[in-house]
Amino acid sequence: MTDRTGRYDVAIIGAGVCGANIARKLSQYELKVALLEKEIDVSLGTSKANSGIVHGGFHDNKKYLKARLELKGALMFERLHDELDFPFERCGIVVVALHEDELRTIEQLYLQGVENGVIGIEMCSRERMLELEPKLSSDTVGGLYAPSGGIVEPYRFVFSLVESARKNGVDLVTEFAAALARREGDDWIITALDGREIRAKYVVNSAGLFADTLSKAFGAEDFAIKPRKGEYYLLDKMTKAKPNRVIFPVPTAVSKGMLIIPTVEGTVLIGPTASAVEDKEDFSTTRVELEKILQSARTMIPSISETDVITSFAGLRPVCGEDFIIELSAKAPHLVQVAAIQSPGLTASPAIGEYVKDLLKKDGLRLVEKPDWDPCVEKVRRARDLSPWELDEMVAKDPAYGDIVCRCERVSEAEIVKAIRAGHTTLDGIKYVTRAQMGRCQGGFCTYKIIKILMRETGMGYEEVTKRGGGSYVLRGEL
Amino acid sequence: MKQLKFDAAVIGGGAAGMSAAAELRSRGCSALVIEREEELGGILMQCIHNGFGLIEFNEELSGPEFAQKIEERAVASGIEALCGTTVLEIRQEGGFHVVYGVSSRHGVVRVEAKAVVLAMGCRERNRGNIRIPGSRPSGVYTAGLAQRLVNIDGYIPGKDVVIIGSGDIGLIMARRLSWSGCKIHGVVEILPYPSGLTRNIVQCLEDFGIPLYLSHLTTNIRGKDRVQGVEITPVENGAVRYDKSFEIPCDTVLLSVGLVPENELSRNLGVEINPATNGPWVDSRLMTNIPGVFACGNVLHVHDLVDYVAEEARRAGAFAADWLAGASPQRELRLKTGSNVRYLNPSKVDPDRENKIYLRSMVVKNGAVLEARIDGRVVKSIKKAHVQPSEMLFLTLGPKDLAEPDQRTASQSAQVEIAIV
Ligand SMILES: Cc1cc2nc3c(=O)[nH]c(=O)nc-3n(C[C@H](O)[C@H](O)[C@H](O)COP(=O)(O)OP(=O)(O)OC[C@H]3O[C@@H](n4cnc5c(N)ncnc54)[C@H](O)[C@@H]3O)c2cc1C
Ligand SMILES: Cc1cc2nc3c(=O)[nH]c(=O)nc-3n(C[C@H](O)[C@H](O)[C@H](O)COP(=O)(O)OP(=O)(O)OC[C@H]3O[C@@H](n4cnc5c(N)ncnc54)[C@H](O)[C@@H]3O)c2cc1C
Numbered sequence: 069m070t071d072r073t074g075r076y077d078v079a080i081i082g083a084g085v086c087g088a089n090i091a092r093k094l095s096q097y098e099l100k101v102a103l104l105e106k107e108i109d110v111s112l113g114t115s116k117a118n119s120g121i122v123h124g125g126f127h128d129n130k131k132y133l134k135a136r137l138e139l140k141g142a143l144m145f146e147r148l149h150d151e152l153d154f155p156f157e158r159c160g161i162v163v164v165a166l167h168e169d170e171l172r173t174i175e176q177l178y179l180q181g182v183e184n185g186v187i188g189i190e191m192c193s194r195e196r197m198l199e200l201e202p203k204l205s206s207d208t209v210g211g212l213y214a215p216s217g218g219i220v221e222p223y224r225f226v227f228s229l230v231e232s233a234r235k236n237g238v239d240l241v242t243e244f245a246a247a248l249a250r251r252e253g254d255d256w257i258i259t260a261l262d263g264r265e266i267r268a269k270y271v272v273n274s275a276g277l278f279a280d281t282l283s284k285a286f287g288a289e290d291f292a293i294k295p296r297k298g299e300y301y302l303l304d305k306m307t308k309a310k311p312n313r314v315i316f317p318v319p320t321a322v323s324k325g326m327l328i329i330p331t332v333e334g335t336v337l338i339g340p341t342a343s344a345v346e347d348k349e350d351f352s353t354t355r356v357e358l359e360k361i362l363q364s365a366r367t368m369i370p371s372i373s374e375t376d377v378i379t380s381f382a383g384l385r386p387v388c389g390e391d392f393i394i395e396l397s398a399k400a401p402h403l404v405q406v407a408a409i410q411s412p413g414l415t416a417s418p419a420i421g422e423y424v425k426d427l428l429k430k431d432g433l434r435l436v437e438k439p440d441w442d443p444c445v446e447k448v449r450r451a452r453d454l455s456p457w458e459l460d461e462m463v464a465k466d467p468a469y470g471d472i473v474c475r476c477e478r479v480s481e482a483e484i485v486k487a488i489r490a491g492h493t494t495l496d497g498i499k500y501v502t503r504a505q506m507g508r509c510q511g512g513f514c515t516y517k518i519i520k521i522l523m524r525e526t527g528m529g530y531e532e533v534t535k536r537g538g539g540s541y542v543l544r545g546e547l
Numbered sequence: 548m549k550q551l552k553f554d555a556a557v558i559g560g561g562a563a564g565m566s567a568a569a570e571l572r573s574r575g576c577s578a579l580v581i582e583r584e585e586e587l588g589g590i591l592m593q594c595i596h597n598g599f600g601l602i603e604f605n606e607e608l609s610g611p612e613f614a615q616k617i618e619e620r621a622v623a624s625g626i627e628a629l630c631g632t633t634v635l636e637i638r639q640e641g642g643f644h645v646v647y648g649v650s651s652r653h654g655v656v657r658v659e660a661k662a663v664v665l666a667m668g669c670r671e672r673n674r675g676n677i678r679i680p681g682s683r684p685s686g687v688y689t690a691g692l693a694q695r696l697v698n699i700d701g702y703i704p705g706k707d708v709v710i711i712g713s714g715d716i717g718l719i720m721a722r723r724l725s726w727s728g729c730k731i732h733g734v735v736e737i738l739p740y741p742s743g744l745t746r747n748i749v750q751c752l753e754d755f756g757i758p759l760y761l762s763h764l765t766t767n768i769r770g771k772d773r774v775q776g777v778e779i780t781p782v783e784n785g786a787v788r789y790d791k792s793f794e795i796p797c798d799t800v801l802l803s804v805g806l807v808p809e810n811e812l813s814r815n816l817g818v819e820i821n822p823a824t825n826g827p828w829v830d831s832r833l834m835t836n837i838p839g840v841f842a843c844g845n846v847l848h849v850h851d852l853v854d855y856v857a858e859e860a861r862r863a864g865a866f867a868a869d870w871l872a873g874a875s876p877q878r879e880l881r882l883k884t885g886s887n888v889r890y891l892n893p894s895k896v897d898p899d900r901e902n903k904i905y906l907r908s909m910v911v912k913n914g915a916v917l918e919a920r921i922d923g924r925v926v927k928s929i930k931k932a933h934v935q936p937s938e939m940l941f942l943t944l945g946p947k948d949l950a951e952p953d954q955r956t957a958s959q960s961a962q963v964e965i966a967i968v
Binding site for chain 2: 512543
């Protein structure tokens, strides 16, 4: 690696939403930047499995760094959305009180929101709540409404950020599991598990759940990240229980509670639970936790039905104390720690990009703006967004738009080919980029078609096709 | 944009769509079948085992053979077909039904039709639908997808297989994969009885010594990259005995846990759906609540035999032709599910002609009687040696059965209750 690409000014370890925002930010400057990711594709960590909410700025006090970055980050989404073409919508958030005594907490949240400068936040009577969200339980006694809250498809956000960063010169190195680091002169040499090496002057540790191990590998701060699992159910688009806005319960001391989220793509997400686990790679769902989700969601919207469930999944929060850890290491030179980024990390991430850039600058990194930096990525036309007339025009230009591969989410072959050519060469990668296999049949009808397209486009043999790299092979033999 | 006009547009070119279209043609109506895949035949094309056609053709055929015979009939009748064309939407525009489809050859096709026959078939229920917790490794497939991979694409998904659900497709895949050198470590069924046909239990499991775990719930799927095992747990007297859970190691899990009619197009058109079947509510003519829109085959309700699909679709084609000719029933009586009956299809009968009604039992029972009653009066009863939920039943009711004893009291509101006793 080093002999081909030489020395990087900055190596960012971990291509989650934080690493991706940092990489894109740095791509604005005359720098050589490497984004290192241990998995086969980006965004397969915490940034893939979360609630996808652009928070409303009223849950945390401004004394926390996370609250300040949340407020700043939340305001950056419109612009990013225009430039980067990922699904985002400022649909608003409501917090619903089901008992009189919960109204006191609502009031505290309201006051905190006002103090944080949240625009348009209001307290709502029962009548106003039911007018905003007619599907809410008749037990509703009142609530809070923050029109500035929003929803985003988190993995699409990361894909777009990385695409933009790469377009502006950042090198993405996947399947690079950073394991060791040593100083050589003024540089860091980072060695991956498979022996590959990367040389860089500055390093950003944005390795999510593994930021603690990485920190130790650099001889930096000693902290421990504990995973806290959040499980979800995903409901079909056809569900009758879909709200207009994100519905929060009144938070407890430990969590924001289990939510009902209308996703940008029209499905409904319910969850997350919160349970401490040991294994940082344990993304399994559990019977006990899943049962809690339906129960809790139904107290707010009683018409939620288990027959609408199309899948379940889990994400892991990287927990270490109460706040984000974003700072220059006091022990290791030229290392920026971006650790313990739990909620609202997604919301804050664009601001984290800026913040880390400033830290690097403070540490001596010279920033010269590129004159030709291009903030925009190609907007992929998607069959499901097109009217019959528009689709007809697209097929005339590219016949592959006429072959609908995924019937549930209406994804054409053209979109799948584009995703593969952009480097997403696993079934999961294709799924997260295009939504094929993500709808109500969960790939029952289209998986074999995608396998064929993947083999045709990449020249892979059937035994090389995987769900998400590693040992996740899909086919075991030929007849 | 390519524009077409037909008396009837048929959505889906499986056994149902082809049969309905052929019937429409034989009654002088123009009919266009629109099919997403490159060839007609539908799900039959991947069912290379025998067991089709005993009723329809009086001989035992494989799925593709059955499809071919139906297709020959349809082609002989003069139907037209657009293959490789996915229907995106059905709308009502200016008194017509307008069907929008797309293909790589023609771009978007706009078809104006006076009548529409829905024949989109069904999809398989998946892991999420039955909410099996655990990790999300590769190696979990629906049985129909595995059938497709093996029978058409020639790939083996895995070597050590556990099948969840004892539906027919799963049973047939147990045999198919055993023949291909895979080891089937068990079939797990939550109910106390198998949900597939008895002949399949014998021919696909017993003949291969494959264990069938009845009254067992699948409680976990384990494995980080690829499946490593499933945890199953006995259900005793309705209680899930987690203390007795055990694991079966495997690299592949196939799910055969039922089918769901594919009615998203119908729903978006405003068709009302019967929650008991997940298919449209239809009247005595198999017409939905939207005038001129008919439904048949697996999109109406899940059938176990394709022979019944073809029969039902022929009727739908005939009813659509009658409707196009302006005929409609004088009156209809509502059908009502009585004891032990899960659903009835259609949900109304025309007392002035013969009506065929398909129904499913909620119980397993020997020596059962199918009974039709009007105001508590039994108008027809049929003895059945054995009924079970997985085997569809039918009965016919004609003018004789449905005549009011006293013509003067004949009313629209009369209901026919059908029960299994
Ligand atoms: C259940 C849940 C719900 C949430 N809901 C929200 C929400 O609604 N709104 C919100 O704002 N935030 C939310 N969050 C928080 C948000 O998801 C996270 O803060 C954010 O995704 C963290 O991003 P990251 O880039 O720090 O970590 P990650 O996404 O985990 O990225 C770290 C990356 O580093 C890689 N990596 C690890 N070790 C190595 C190594 N040795 N070498 C190379 N690469 C390595 C990993 O593979 C991974 O891709 C939620 C979190 C959870 C778990
Ligand atoms: C896996 C499996 C195994 C079976 N095994 C047996 C057996 O052993 N014996 C037996 O008698 N019966 C068996 N059956 C039952 C029988 O084969 C089916 O009930 C019958 O073939 C269904 O016919 P259909 O036309 O209703 O549906 P399908 O055959 O599913 O046809 C529906 C067609 O509609 C098309 N379509 C759907 N949506 C669109 C759209 N938007 N645009 C264009 N086209 C669309 C689909 O591509 C498909 O070709 C089996 C069924 C299945 C699913």
